[in-house]
Amino acid sequence: MTSQDSDNESIMRRDLQSRRILVAVTGGIAAYKTVDLVRRLLKRGASVRVMMTDSATRFVHPTTFAAISGQRVSTSMWSDSGEPRVDHLELPHWAELIVVAPSTANMLAKLRHGIADDLVSTALLAATCPILVAPAMNPTMWDNIVTRENMQALLQRGIKCNGPNSGEMAAPGEKSGEGRMSEPDEIEAWIVDHFHNSKPLAGKVVLITAGRTEEPIDKVRVLTNRSSGRMGAAIAEEALHLGAEVIFVHGGMDVEPPLGACQYYAPTTLQMLDVVQQHAGNADVAFYVAAVSDWRPAQTFDGKFKRTEQDGDTFSIELVENPDIAATTAKSVKGLAIGFALEVSDALDYAREKLQRKNLDAILFNRETNIGAHEGALTWVTADESIELGSGGKRELAERVLRQVLERMKLD
Numbered sequence: 001m002t003s004q005d006s007d008n009e010s011i012m013r014r015d016l017q018s019r020r021i022l023v024a025v026t027g028g029i030a031a032y033k034t035v036d037l038v039r040r041l042l043k044r045g046a047s048v049r050v051m052m053t054d055s056a057t058r059f060v061h062p063t064t065f066a067a068i069s070g071q072r073v074s075t076s077m078w079s080d081s082g083e084p085r086v087d088h089l090e091l092p093h094w095a096e097l098i099v100v101a102p103s104t105a106n107m108l109a110k111l112r113h114g115i116a117d118d119l120v121s122t123a124l125l126a127a128t129c130p131i132l133v134a135p136a137m138n139p140t141m142w143d144n145i146v147t148r149e150n151m152q153a154l155l156q157r158g159i160k161c162n163g164p165n166s167g168e169m170a171a172p173g174e175k176s177g178e179g180r181m182s183e184p185d186e187i188e189a190w191i192v193d194h195f196h197n198s199k200p201l202a203g204k205v206v207l208i209t210a211g212r213t214e215e216p217i218d219k220v221r222v223l224t225n226r227s228s229g230r231m232g233a234a235i236a237e238e239a240l241h242l243g244a245e246v247i248f249v250h251g252g253m254d255v256e257p258p259l260g261a262c263q264y265y266a267p268t269t270l271q272m273l274d275v276v277q278q279h280a281g282n283a284d285v286a287f288y289v290a291a292v293s294d295w296r297p298a299q300t301f302d303g304k305f306k307r308t309e310q311d312g313d314t315f316s317i318e319l320v321e322n323p324d325i326a327a328t329t330a331k332s333v334k335g336l337a338i339g340f341a342l343e344v345s346d347a348l349d350y351a352r353e354k355l356q357r358k359n360l361d362a363i364l365f366n367r368e369t370n371i372g373a374h375e376g377a378l379t380w381v382t383a384d385e386s387i388e389l390g391s392g393g394k395r396e397l398a399e400r401v402l403r404q405v406l407e408r409m410k411l412d
């Protein structure tokens with residue numbers, strides 16, 4: 001496997017990060033396949049809750065789902081202790097997607113007619129999010145005109161369906177035909193597609209540099225700055241939220257890099273440049289958010305430089321100029337290249353000059369007080385316009401920044 005393959009795999013693996021998926025298991029033999037489906041969704045980073053019908057618990061014990069999901073499995077509207085429980089409302093309202101797998105003929109009929117006589121059917125009636133059913137049943141049950149009409153009516157109401165497949169049935173001796181539940185990897189692919197395609201940045205690669213570079217003076221000291229990495233992390237979170245594949249190249253940060261992004265720790269300017277060069281050609285958008293040191297010590301001392309080694313009362317460090325990451329790589333970015341400029345005076349003129357000099361499509365003019373702070377204020381500057389994005393929390397600002405980007409990409 002090449003390093004590119006392993007990068008792609010790590011992007012792929014977490015692509016359902018924090019997606020809230022409610023899996024409803026109903027009473028068919030194919031329920032055993034749903035164990036694998038839940039495991040696959042969890043591996044992709046999804047938050048998965050499971051609810052089961054009474055019949056389903058006869059095929060797979062709830063403990064199996066509880067153990068792999070690490071969550072309580074809901075099997076009834078009623079609690080043994082008599083305490084009121086509202087799983088039938090809480091679970092569907094929590095979910096972004098409900099997957100009924102396997103879906104019995106009985107559950108399709110109940111869903112069609114709005115029957116709410118157990119936890120699963122009541123939760124389905126209370127759902128406002130999309131519902132996917134994966135029917136599984138004996139071919140004669142699937143071929144029955146009643147089941148066909150139920151399915152047709154559900155499709156017309158916007159319920160999604162995956163499968164069933166043709167082939168061998170789970171029980172020995174059962175006649176083969178159409179009615180076999182889709183394989184877990186097919187349902188998984190449907191779910192991934194569903195989340196990606198409903199997002200404006202689906203299939204787009206967003207490259208982000210963030211945080212502060214740290215240029216070593218000796219083995220323990222570094223030349224750095226006060227950037228916290230919050231703005232870059234907020235842009236990454238927003239881009240992930242919009243469905244992008246995010247490549248997050250960072251130095252020192254006061255916050256955790258966002259989960260779900262493909263992360264590179266590149267603390268020096270030269271290391272950061274190297275990673276950006278590898279990915280720029282593939283990036284639909286590149287955000288140069290990192291506060292990169294303009295200089296680095298000409299030499300790095302071995303070990304810790306001691307007072308006794310200094311010349312009299314002073315210690316001088318010779319600095320050499322670092323390459324400018326944005327200016328060096330913006331031209332090779334496949335799509336939009338967006339820089340950040342932090343200036344104190346003559347801001348707009350300076351931002352425009354920087355825009356041209358570095359071949360950027362836009363610059364976000366950043367106030368000095370933004371550095372290291374939780375809140376900030378930004379201005380979006382292009383060759384022909386300057387738009388105040390206002391002030392606010394960094395996630396809020398990131399949302400406004402991405403809105404400008406979507407407009408430019410004509411993706412909103």
Ligand SMILES: Cc1cc2nc3c(=O)[nH]c(=O)nc-3n(C[C@H](O)[C@H](O)[C@H](O)COP(=O)(O)O)c2cc1C
Nearest residue numbers: 026027028029053055056104105106107136137138
């Ligand atoms: C061994 C066995 C296997 C079954 N397999 C299926 C099946 O694959 N599909 C189906 O629709 N019903 C199947 N049934 C029938 C359902 O379990 C039955 O209709 C039940 O009422 C469904 O309840 P539920 O929809 O609340 O889970 C099976 C029943 C048994 C005993």
